[in-house]
């Protein structure tokens with residue numbers, strides 16, 4: 001048995017994970033819950049149920065991979081890595097067509113550029129086409145990638161005198177394709193905290209979509225490329241991810257690349273990878289100007305469950321004067337985005353999202369924030385589908401706005417206020 | 418006899434295709450509850466969404482004399498929710514609405530699939546709580562609690578499920594719908610609610626449950642005492658009980674449990690070098706009263722060999738101490754791939770000796786055992802680790818379990834405190850009940866279920882009451 005599958009062995013069938021599983025909460029079906037899926041994986045790998053058993057693929061495919069079950073589990077069951085392994089065995093050559101297209105686009109640099117360029121053009125009209133139908137929902141997702149905060153692009157190239165730390169931003173695929181405004185905000189905010197940014201050429205998509213859907217070989221190819229790219233820069237440079245999904249996988253590269261010739265480099269990369277909120281908390285962060293808004297923070301699964309980073313985003317949001325953090329029910333639950341899940345399992349994904357949207361609507365806030373592109377798009381589209389135009393932004397965008405309000409990006413060239 | 422296509426089609430007509438599970442892999446996931454030593458693939462699974470659907474299902478099955486088994490969250494530890502391939506498993510997880518909260522009269526009406534902890538969460542805003550708090554409360558359903566008469570740490574002072582259920586709507590196995598009890602308790606005659614609570618799914622399906630709510634105690638104090646050996650801790654329990662003070666809860670955990678909890682995300686700050694810890698909670702109307710009782714207990718614990726005693730300084734620390742206790746069974750999964758938890762009650766005075774015997778039995782069979790239990794009730798839960806892929810070890814577990822049961826019975830105890838008989842404890846029933854008593858039970862069951870279709874094969878050992886088996890015809 002592989003190390004990944006051994007991670008399921010501690011399951012005692014206690015059921016403590018059930019109420020934290022978004023799919024179980026929708027259907028109440030054991031086969032849509034972690035305990036049932038673990039049972040399926042255990043029995044499948046023990047050879048007691050065949051790969052083509054009726055219902056096996058169906059229920060494993062319906063798992064979001066959100067890993068909320070891991071956080072709830074007292075036995076320390078390692079669900080996520082086992083799922084990837086089983087999916088790799090089951091799905092290798094029979095992945096749903098939508099997943100295959102998405103994964104292909106993310107993997108191929110040329111395709112990626114063309115697709116995102118087209119998407120950016122289409123984005124101009126997305127607002128008018130967003131709605132509750134499945135097509136309208138897709139437009140809503142695209143519309144949610146619009147920059148809603150102020151732009152201060154002028155200073156993104158300014159260099160920092162006497163930097164406190166040096167950082168390389170992990171650029172990713174969708175983040176650079178559709179969320180360049182978040183990258184720009186991240187750069188400005190980091191500089192304002194005395195961080196020197198280094199450009200790292202040769203980066204590619206992190207491979208998370210591929211790994212989660214069982215396209216192991218593609219994930220490994222992408223991981224190797226990134227490991228090689230970051231191996232070029234000095235050891236004391238932190239690698240910062242502002243997408244929870246990418247950060248989670250970078251931190252798990254050693255597992256993905258275990259036994260690979262570049263395993264050691266993968267470990268080095270994982271060691272120095274952190275979420276943007278983690279490094280900001282480490283640095284202080286610098287306090288900006290007031291943002292008198294009511295705000296809800298919805299933690300991305302790949303931050304809270306996969307990386308177990310829960311406090312840092314709250315700390316940086318709390319540091320913003322007059323920004324009121326309004327709690328909402330079931331914040332620990334996934335929004336149903338989960339990589340390409342919303343495209344592959346639209347019905348279940350929408351039921352999960354409906355729950356999220358209604359708890360967020362009940363909180364009655366001016367702005368919603370979450371640190372993952374998929375979640376921004378999913379929640380944004382869900383709100384638009386019910387005619388709610390509350391903006392959904394990345395936490396660093398709020399910090400960025402707060403710094404702008406404080407005048408840190410004013411006329412003077414020094415970025416350290 | 419496998420289910421007929423006719424019955425299958427009729428089930429689909431009632432709940433629609435979407436809520437029927439018949440594929441092989443799907444059935445596999447319903448083959449177990451939290452008892453690791455038994456599994457059984459049900460004939461089909463249905464997930465009704467309303468009480469009316471439940472009623473129509475039972476009427477259909479009664480008409481065709483098809484056996485059925487109710488299932489809540491499947492956290493049962495005696496195999497109660499397992500169904501054979503000739504039976505329909507009725508999963509009640511979708512019936513999860515809280516229908517009414519009446520803060521004035523301190524009661525709530527719920528559907529059976531409501532998760533225990535969700536009810537307390539929902540009534541917290543009124544300063545109320547639902548007292549029975551099984552350690553599984555974040556997962557198990559109130560329907561399952563009713564069927565098993567579930568207990569929990571705080572039942573030492575507040576009583577078990579049966580003390581908190583006022584009224585039940587039940588679909589009897591023949592499809593008729595009856596109301597037992599009333600909102601103001603049992604108005605007259607025999608305690609029919611009491612009869613149904615703890616009936617382990619044999620008397621029909623509870624579709625609506627009215628429970629009593631209690632005000633949250635204004636003052637609470639939680640103490641953690643640690644000990645150098647288990648026997649001393651057992652004596653300290655007896656001393657507390659003898660003192661006349663009734664703690665809200667009195668729980669014990671041994672070193673194995675302490676270790677695994679501290680290694681989990683529910684780490685509570687238990688001293689990992691202790692052989693045992695006791696968690697004692699006191700509650701009451703005023704801080705003064707609770708402080709006085711707390712001080713008295715502290716002295717008592719120290720005098721009876723505690724290494725140290727400390728009180729939780731705030732609500733957060735108290736919650737942490739309790740989380741550790743409540744997730745201990747789950748955390749024991751770290752000890753071995755599979756885990757069977759035994760459930761027996763012994764007189765509290767016998768605790769130290771019984772704990773010694775359990776340790777001896779485990780080491781004789783070369784097994785590892787972790788004890789976490791409701792010490793105040795003398796309700797033991799030895800957890801034995803094993804690996805289901807190792808048949809020899811599995812056999813030793815079964816032998817050790819049986820030996821532990823015999824020790825508990827010999828000490829004047831009985832075979833279950835709260836997890837029920839289900840399939841697991843059937844074999845011990847004849848050790849504690851004589852033939853006439855078992856026969857009486859069988860006849861009572863028959864009064865509720867003439868056709869013998871509600872959770873057949875559970876609780877009552879059929880070989881012990883031949884008369885009934887022949888009468889009802891159907892059995893495993």
Ligand SMILES: Cc1cc2nc3c(=O)[nH]c(=O)nc-3n(C[C@H](O)[C@H](O)[C@H](O)COP(=O)(O)OP(=O)(O)OC[C@H]3O[C@@H](n4cnc5c(N)ncnc54)[C@H](O)[C@@H]3O)c2cc1C
Nearest residue numbers: 489490491492493497552558560561564567568618623835
């Ligand atoms: C980690 C852990 C800790 C536990 N701690 C405790 C504890 O402290 N105290 C305690 O008492 N138990 C405890 N248990 C055992 C278990 O949680 C309880 O027995 C619980 O009441 C079962 O509820 P369930 O919803 O999971 O029921 P299930 O396991 O699904 O079913 C249990 C039985 O109830 C019947 N049933 C279910 N719903 C209905 C209904 N609506 N009408 C009629 N019959 C029905 C089923 O047929 C079955 O026989 C623990 C279990 C675990 C895994």
Ligand code: SF4
Nearest residue numbers: 011012014015017073
């Ligand atoms: S995964 Fe963990 S929480 Fe879920 S049933 Fe298994 S042991 Fe319990």
Ligand code: SF4
Nearest residue numbers: 021063064066067069
């Ligand atoms: S990863 Fe998420 S969706 Fe999948 S079983 Fe775990 S909690 Fe459920």
